[in-house]
Amino acid sequence: MSPWLVALDIDGTLVHYDQTMSDAVLAAVRDVAAAGHHVVLSSGRSLVAMTPVAELIGLKTGWMVCSNGAVTVRLDPEVQGGWEVTDTLTFDPEPALRLLSEHLPGARFAVEDVGTGFRLNELFPDGELDGEHRVVTLEELWDDEVTRIVVRSPEATSDDFHELVQRLGFDDVTYAVGWTAWMDIAPKGVSKATGLETVRERLGVPSERTLALGDGHNDVEMLRWAARGVAMGHAEEAVKAAADEVTGTVEDDGAAQVLRTLL
Template identity: 70%
Template sequence: MDLSPTDGQWLVALDIDGTLVTYDDVLSDAARHAVAGLRTAGHHVVLASGRSLIAMLPVAAELGIDSGRLVASNGAVTVRLDPTEPGGYALEEVETFDPEPALRLLKEHLPNARYAVEDVGVGFRMNELFPEGELNGEHQVVEFEELWAGEVTRVVVRSPEETSDDFHRLAAHLGLEDVTYAVGWSAWMDLAPFGVSKATALEKVRVALGVAADRTVAVGDGRNDVEMLRWAARGVAMGHADDVVRAAADEVTGTIDEDGVVPVLRSLTPPEGP
């Protein structure tokens, strides 16, 4: 497939943590300039993250992105950035589900875990406070049963006693659908609505923008990026991604410490003249 940088607009979907920014939340000047170059050339840069919307907005601002779409909460929330709107955005798609069955089931097997549900654009309701800095926005501690007072976009489970493998085994044992994992120094599991992923949201964005399917690129490093990498005409895994993520991609770039996203983004614009 010819993916020449001169044949029209690209839709470039970018994960944030471990792709654009380091795990210490640092965005390099090189990555910032590469994103700006794409946007100056008229291409669509769409941040697509497991982060909540309220945690994505500062990254968009740091990148100078104040228009276009953002895909948050692993595809459950899509917004159109617009400086004239309250808060700088308008909600376009919000996918929700009833969290009660999953929460009840998980509580039986992980009685000491911390649980939170997302309130889009506001913050989280949780059964007990999470460590400072792990969740953005307002935090409201409620009784466990109040977590399913209504449908939600996302459930977060934090259980430092479990490993990533433990979460995989538990999800398989319980038969949970659409569970994605993001594990750093603590064990963490996100639950999304059935059938919802970054890929499903990005496909709607692609259609709305009128971008051809063969003009799509995605870069990511986590298990929650697998569907997105398969969706894109050119799916690129970061160099530190595990074997499952690499297998879903068309190619592998450098690690986050090597700013692996930068050469990918630069390859999508014609080289500057002399």
Template identity: 70%
Template sequence: MSSAVEPSAAGSRVEPAPAGPAESHLVGLDIDGTLLTHDGVLSADVQHAAAAAQASGHHVVLASGRSLTAMTPVAELLGITSGWMVCSNGAVTVRLDPALPRGWELDQVRTFDPEPALRLLRDELPGARFAVEDIGVGFRLNALFPDGELDGEHQVVDFDQLWAREVTRVIVRSPEHTPDQFSAMAARIGLDDVTYAVGWTAWMDVAPRGVTKASALERLRERLGVDPGATVAVGDGHNDVDMLRWAARGVAMGHADDVVRGAADEVTGSIDEDGAVAVLRSLP
């Protein structure tokens, strides 16, 4: 069973367009492989295009599988200091405001009891590495992950301490398995009470049931009063599929696989071609 907590109510340079577009759009942007290269590089064109879209009055929302602590530096690079971020594949929504002591506050947190899923997954993958997220801090893990894969503080604990309290997500890492093998395993054991997505390696994110980037963005759309037809999403991974289907205009990056492309309305250039720039520049 999941629960929700809402702590608060509330190349060439692209010159920002005048504020006040005909209609403000809600634009959900994946980060890795969409805005940042796989080496973590943010191009000047992407930076300027995102700034121009926000300056025009659009709601530019970073929507990532990354945790809060890994997303705030990206928001800073993009110059996004106000608005919203969707973290942890939709489990955490944050309101950005430079007037706040930390520059952000938690808006909604969706959690679940990870014990049943962790027990099932350990039985299938006894040699895997497991981690659970502590919001704004880092992760508790049964073993350290490779350097650079997880951000924040890392605390190694006994396996049963991973379910000491409800969490926003579980991460499973099993390098000896292919993504296809991982997906088949997940389908076979029947993770019916959670939502899961298999990433670019044998990596799985397990979230509360029904929680995705799309569910968090839809909540923001309603809150901001954006028309459903004025929604845009750009992404490249399997955890972006629901978001691309949700948006009136779902755009897959050019390097995305057939599953992701099939969920989109259109395909833009690859990350090496700064494909997100064309989408951002096309906004009214």
């Protein structure tokens, strides 16, 4: 049988909220990869936060879709570091940062430096962002085009973020609200689905042999893109509505339940 492209979200899907992966899920991912399927990690995480997960699983070759689709990476043990960035989609962060800093006083902002870390106007709490962190002025955050803006505002709820974006009219970017107090802003039209479609074409996998598994609002486009989109059991209703089926929760090793169906 020809292989499937298996797109896997990380946080809340493969990895528990304490950043651990169960033995059942780890074994299932490894077995799917060993069976010849194309396991593609697809996450809102930055590249530097995804490579440890790839190492844990044992993925030395293949592809990763990082930063909600703005960065596509080819894994290759023959190149320095074990990976190379093949695609980066960027945008001008200045208009969004100016508006958000005006309407969210006290918010913390970060822009991603692909492969190294982040520039920030103020340090984030420990463990929330990986890689090197360099504190700079707001003006230095928008010096150059970037792949992503991260917004952290402890006083804001998810609904507050959605309402603010609608009111400010962010028509030239794509945004995804994570948990409370967190929002990612990406280039217009960019999502995990757009990055995965690029990977699918390069691998030559038929669209009908694509599976995606996720739990967050930033997974909705990916779940709709896949021929078989599977939402985690703890996902919100809007995420489940975008999927073809629903599996168990992350605590129930729902990812392993789905992956075993490919073996």
